[in-house]
Amino acid sequence: MTNIVMLNNVDHQNLRIITERGEKYGDNAMTCATFPREFRDLQTHYPIVFRKTEDGFGFEPVALLGFQEDENLYLGPQGWDVNYIPMAMERLPFLIGRSGEQLNIHIDMDS
Structure with missing residues (x-):
């Protein structure tokens, strides 16, 4: 189970x-998030696909x-x-998120 702490x-x-x-460090994911800024580097090695968001109204x-x-x-x-590791995988075990109005850096203590 993931244990995310600030x-x-x-x-x-x-x-x-x-x-x-x-x-064993969590790199065995089927997909990872990506961003338009990364598309040029990413498309050289990986297919980029768009999946429905959890709310079903958009795509990511x-x-x-x-x-x-x-x-x-x-x-x-x-x-x-x-040669190129997607940014979302490269930053593991760190996550960036918000807590109230502050932007915080979190770490997955189980990775």
Whole structure:
């Protein structure tokens, strides 16, 4: 289960981040979010598809990495097999979100 917490310099002063890539670090996703600014770099390696948003009223772009849950066809035994890793995957385990009016950086403590 995901354990997302807001980062701060007191509680997380001794936190270290594993910079390796692989399935055990959450890189085995079937899709990942993408943004128009990234399309040029992304389309060289991955198909970009548009899926319906959860509310059913719009569409959002995603990079297609596999065809079933927990499948990333671009991930080999030594990590990613391509030169470009999508930004949404590269930033893991960090998330950026809002808490009230503030923009905060969060970390998934289970990754």
